[in-house]
Amino acid sequence: MGFKVLIVEDSRTSREFIAAAVEAVPGIEAVTTSSGFEALRLLPRHRFDLIITDINMPDINGLELINFVKKNPNYRDTPLFIITTEGREQDRDRGMALGAAEYLVKPFQPASLEGLVRRYLKLA
Amino acid sequence: MNQGGKALSEFVAEATEILDTLNKDLLTLDERRGQEVDPELVNGIFRAAHSLKGLAGLFGQDRIARLAHGMEDLLDRLRLGKLVLDDTALDSLVEALDVLQALLVDASRGETSTAQSARVEALVEGFSRLGAPAAPGEEDPLDRLELDPQVRAVFTEYEEHRLRENVRRGVSLWRVRADFDLSDFDKGLAELNSRLKPVGEIISTLPSAQPSSASGIAFDLIFGSKVTGPELAKAVEGTLAQLAPLALRPPGRGSAPAKARPPAPVAPAALPAPEAPAALARTAASAPAAPSEPRAPSTRRAGSRKGKASRAAPPPEPEPEVEVPPPARAVPSVRAAQGVPETPPPELMAEAGSTGPRVDFDTSLRSLTQTVRVDIRRLDGLMNTVGELLLIKANLQRMVEGARQEGTLVLSKAWVQELGRETRQLERKLDALQSGLLEARMVPVGQVFDKLARLVRRIAREAGKEIDFISSGGEVELDKLIVEELSDPLMHIIRNALDHGVESPQVRVAAGKPRRAIVSLRAEQKGNHVVIEVSDDGSGIDEHRVREVALQKALITEAQAAEMSRRELLNLIFLPGFSTARSVSELSGRGVGLDVVKNNISNLSGLIDVWSERGRGTAFHLTLPLTLAIIRALVVGVSGRTYAVPLNSVLEILAVQPKDIRTVERREVLDLRGQTLPLTRLARMFGLPERPIPRSFVVVVGLAQERMGIAVDELFGQQDIVTKPLGGRLQAVRGISGATDLGNRRTVLVLDVAALMEEGIGPERRWA
Known part of the structure; x- marks a missing residue:
């Protein structure tokens, strides 16, 4: 038991929304950050079971984070979801091409994220 | 998500922050009209609109989401160079911000006003038709750049555009590599950024996927340099950065050779709309030394966006031997790419439909939130x-x-x-x-200034006045409470300035003045006070007219008028019932006079004062305390009663004997270093029995440039006090601002120095 999920999203409210949706699954701890830089720092310190990231962020963009995760032998097997908004199909597609497992388009229902989380963490 | 008021207030708080940022950035953009547009600025505004859209979507705030989406779409085309920013586009962005503010007020009250909905629709409709299309380029310049496709695959559409722009302008491009320790790489990067920014544009910051060491991390910065190689080297001297130029082939013959690449591999099953990037990444893996790159997918998409006027002619395609999957037009199972955002599911809807007083946003610029951001x-x-x-x-x-x-x-x-x-x-x-x-509790007064600046622009436009609005001292800090209460009075004064003060361009030119008027807002800290000045270089106030009106309305007598100085006459405009406007104007005609403004300022323990010269302009000065919460007070005794005098208005204390006090024109005065100081006896004012005492004290108080002496019997010392307002009938007592507890369970009254000075010096202000 005890899964750790990293959430990278610069909007505070969205971040908390995502964290709440993820933590609705028992046994999951959400680690949240507003910046890609902070995410780079958190990665080696924890063993994450899942990463959820926004694309449009101020310091490094989500694609760069995905690339970093997916090219790094320590993290590349960790499933990664991207959160996007409408109209950003190119960025989303690039994220998927870089190895993201799933994407969610804002606004989404907490239940759909919860379902994906359960599926990827192989929880009932 | 929890649906209570907490969630809504969180939404309002974050949306307010976003709108503040938008406001500031749009203002900057506005100030630089006609100059070359700073891409970073446009991108920042885009990001703010984007965040707002996402946020509003989460909370079921459809109208905000819809308008933010329209803005985002327009800004996206601007930042990607598909449109050129012109005045119409800028004006409508500014207007959209106004509407967003109004919508947020609606949202915070759980209302939906139809007037705002119509504005949203009009704006969104307008956005889609806006903007002059940018001139299309002939060849995608990115194809000429020797860049690892793997690097290119992690660029966002925007980064790719910036890179393209830099190539197009012939800027030299560099890869700047730097190794940092994982613990403080952000500091290192910030240092590097601060060196690089003055000499060019940082297009992308890529964390290197190769772990350099357990505790280290490497970054590649893609940088467009405005300076030569040696100069760039000098700029990063002393940092760990290594520079490598990115080679560029000459234009025109780019795509002919070496374009052959393996057929696009099958995209992962999860990808609903397979596009070039997937292919790019894999191509790179199988052919790492590819001498040139395939076209970026973004240029193809430029022509494929649906239904927008921005359908700029796409750049000519390269020869068709390159196999590129057709651009995705529809995305199955997810929201449609463009158009109206769908209504969020019911569980995401914030409470709606509750009642509450409807507030026109124009009437108040007060913040919607009670929060203070603290360092x-x-x-x-x-x-x-x-x-x-x-x-x-x-x-x-x-x-x-x-x-x-x-x-x-x-x-x-x-x-x-x-x-x-x-x-x-x-x-x-x-x-x-x-x-x-x-x-x-302190917040920069600039929070209000920014909001006002936007309003000024709009009012001026509506009134056909041409103005330059200058504000300074926005960093001066005041108690949050005071800053909040300031916005309405300041707005009123500025409206007055635009309405009555500033002349039309024609009149100004005829009078030999510059066509554009200047309205300025300045804040400055002076000791325990902040002075805010609102000034214009308009027609000024006609003191003869003021005198006439005051006499007509019997606010003063002929005898008083005869004795009054120019400045005293001008200050009559603050009296209740005074208004010189011959016709009620659309702008200021709200039945609210400057007396209300003065009351607002007095409630904040502040003073307002006016200076004006005919033909040259008008300036209002607001003198305000830094904070209202806890103040230091001087505790004094008069006829056996105890009072507290706020120490921030006490200038000095004099020990006087009865012979020092003279009577001039039935008023008691005191000579203070050659100046005549009007004197007030609290005992007389509050109807207390006066006791003859051989020696008394005079507390010299001052606000702005006014001075007055208050005669007291005893001094008890200084103490911190928290003023509590008086209830009921006591509220109306002039000269008392509230009561306070001195700690030993004694409750004393706190003097209202501003009111006392008015009483003591008189409405006609003899002390000038």
């Missing part, structure tokens, strides 16, 4: 102080224990000394805690 260092400081207080408490506890064990009688001198020391420590720390908390 974490300030909170750390407070925590430290609390820690020290706990230490003192522990010491005192120990002393109590000691005393208990030794019995009640023998308290040594050393013990008493220690107690004294601890008490002094306690006092110092409590002082620090108090001033720390006061600081945490």
